[in-house]
Amino acid sequence: MGRRSPRLLSVSGLLLLFLHHQQIYAQEGILHVTGDGSPQPTHDYCILYNPLWTSLxxxxxxxxxxxxxxxxxxxxxxxxxxxxxxxxxxxxxxxxxxxxxxxxxxxxxxxxxxxxxxxxxxxxxxxxxxxxxxxxxxxxxxxxxxxxxxxxxxxxxxxxxxxxxTPPLPMFDYSLLVIFLIALFTVALGGYWSGVSEIEDLKSAANSRDRDSRGKEDNASLSPLSVVIFVVICCVMLVLLYFFYNWLVYIIIGVFCVASALSLFNCLAALVRKISFGQCRISCCNRILEVRLVFLAAFCIAMSVVWAVFRNEDRWIWILHDTLGIAFCLNFIKTLRLTNFKSCVLLLSLFLLYDVFFVFITPLITKSGESIMVEVAAGPLESDEKSDGNLVEVPAEPSAPREKLPVVIRVPRLDFSALTLCGMPFSLLGFGDIILPGLAVAYCRRFDIWTSSSYIYYVSCTVAYAVGMMITFIALVLMRNGQPALLYIVPCILLTSSVVAWSRKEMKKFWNGSNYQIMEPLDDGVNADNSGTAPEPSEVQ
The missing domain is CATH 3.50.30.30 (Glucose Oxidase; domain 1)
Structure with missing residues (x-):
């Protein structure tokens, strides 16, 4: 199951990573109605309005x-x-x-x-x-x-x-703090897991004299050319979703179900394999299977199916959705590897331009005056409630909820006054705002291992991500509107990592990355004490 992860995650990444901008929702308001009875009956209803159009x-x-x-x-x-x-x-x-x-x-x-x-x-x-x-x-x-x-x-x-x-919203909602902790935990753990995987690869290389024998099997790498192709495909897919949302949304949901089940299995299997007992094995189809991993796979598939069935139940399904989303991001960060800092700069810079273009430039060319990113994030325009005849017939019963793309971490806003009328409002952060910086953090952790520099690059890059997220939330509070998180995160990560490499006089190694990876035989697998460091690599250039 785990050996197919690079291919499947690459496909799912193309479908999910392109949409990483925080969704922008309209302001909630209240419709207060009064009747003509005695005493006068009153009732409140939820409304949505565009605060850019009018104020209440x-x-x-x-x-x-x-x-x-x-x-x-x-x-x-x-x-x-x-x-x-x-x-x-x-x-x-x-x-x-x-x-x-x-x-x-x-x-x-x-x-x-x-x-x-x-x-x-x-x-x-x-x-x-x-x-x-x-x-x-x-x-x-x-x-x-x-x-x-x-x-x-x-x-x-x-x-x-x-x-x-419209009642005023609090200046700061604590759901943002929860999202911040989720994002920082996922990026930090994903980067660390990528480092653990690198150590295991180096151990395997030391034993087999072929350092790529395991890495190529379980991981996929992005070269600079692959990064450019990746971003182009994401742009094409976003435009296709803009025009064919009602059909493509179900493909995205299906891919997320498969990818999230696989990711949850890989994350939990990494923990289960650390347990020394319960390793009963059975033979099936000429393969030896661990019984506990079979049950784990069934559990992960069941979780994905439950999410698919109840994905529109906002009251509780967000917990399962976020769990699957965190697992997806972790497995993606661990599996997809950037080969050098050049690829990191190219990937993050292109997606920053992607963000700016689709959020700030496309409103100038769309008929509705809205950005392609926001319209795809919020779903299709429901102003299409039109009739071909002279009478609009509306059924008394509401139709099914609109499908939304499952590409965000969702946490309910802790403003309980809004829950009674407008349902459960959410604070959102796109998967791409976690995965893309996480790939850079993972590269920094692997470079720490290649150069025996302990955790210097990894920690500094993780702290830079935390600072970028904090700046994003400060801008969100001050501007009272959704923010493209990469606009603040990318400069923090790239500048911090560059300063660290420059101050340590390792900028050339850091820039070229895998060209400076270890070529010498390793003894006893990268430090027998599993300290997470490797001997100094030999340069090949």
Whole structure:
């Protein structure tokens, strides 16, 4: 099972690594409705709105109430769709027809409406679109669940007053600290595991006089040319996902199920093999199998299947999702090896440019005005709720949740007031923001082994990653918006590693990497005390 990991992880990496930007979600808000009963019944509902489009009051006392006009039985794509009684000074509720959110908002505002609520049958989504064509839009636009609108009259009555507001979020959420610890643990452990694997390879080389006999079997390497090809393929796949998301998302989910099960097995098997008892073996298909590893494989497959079945159960599945994600990242960092610092610089720099282009440049060329990265991360635009006829028919029951790409570490935000209405909000960090720096940390650990420099490069690179993550979270708190983590992590790692190599007068060795690996026979496998260091290598150049 483990011997196929390089090929499978290379394929899964091409499918998963390309999307490592933190997802950017709209601001949650509250729709407060009041009925005409005595005493007046009230109820609160969750809404999503785009804070770049409009701002809402932070308290209910500062908000203004408007009478609600339910127009979910007709489209609001032309002035003729406005009812004869008008919608002036109303909070209008519509479902999208054969027009965009911006076009509907323009008609509503020009007709005197004060609030536009879009009832979504597929769950709460983000108002999107290029506002450059309607820069004078002042009307608040928000998405609300269609099921909430249909059940509203039974709760508060027929004459409804609607009020929109958004409670302020705390300046810092402790879920970011949890994500920071997960990311740092995964990168540090993945780099250390890569070093352990390197020591085992060197031991095998000393015994067999062929240092590649084991490494080529269990690990895969990325040369500079492979890095360039890797990044190009990632770019192509991201664009394909942008246009064919509804089909490709299931391929990504399937690959993640297989790769995460394999990764969890490899991680746990490395621990199980350290246990000296319970090594019962059986013969099957001309192979000798350890019974405990067979049961372990069944357990890992079961965990992956459970995740696939319950992947949309946000309340608890995030624990299993993060466990599988950590295992995937660890196994990827350990298995995929960068051969030199040149490859590290090339990989991280190209993905930094990739981040900047797809996050900051593509909004200038897409019709919606949104970046390709954000749209793929958040899923397909649900503004496609359009009908070919003159009447938009929306079922009373909500449809299945939209599928999301399983390429992030997810931790619930510890803002319990938001859980009651808007479900469970999450703080997110993409796998690529862990794996890509982790490959550089792993290279530093292996270089420590090649040059008998203890843990100097490994520790300094890990600390640099921690600093880069902290800067990312500081920017996240200050800007109140999702941040491309590599924008801060890459400079920290590359500069720190370069300074350490330069100060130790090892920059040439560090830059060329494997060209300076050990060529001499090793005695008793890289220090009999397993200290994690190797004798000084001989230069071949």
């Amino acid at each position: 009051p932070s308290t209910l006392d500062n908000a203004t109430s408007y009478g609600m006009e339910n127009l979910t039985t007709r489209q609001l794509c032309s002035v003729s769709d406005v009812p004869p009684s008008g919608i002036k000074d109303k909070a209008v509720v519509v479902v999208l027809g054969n027009c965009t959110v911006i076009e509907t908002a323009r008609i509503a505002q020009n007709s005197g409406a004060r609030i536009l609520l879009i009832a979504s049958k597929t769950g709460l989504i983000i108002p999107k679109g290029n506002r450059s064509t309607f820069k004078d839009m002042t009307i608040p636009v928000a998405f609300v669940r269609y099921s909430d609108i249909t059940g509203m009259q039974q709760i508060v009555g027929s004459n409804i007053l609607a009020t929109l507001y």
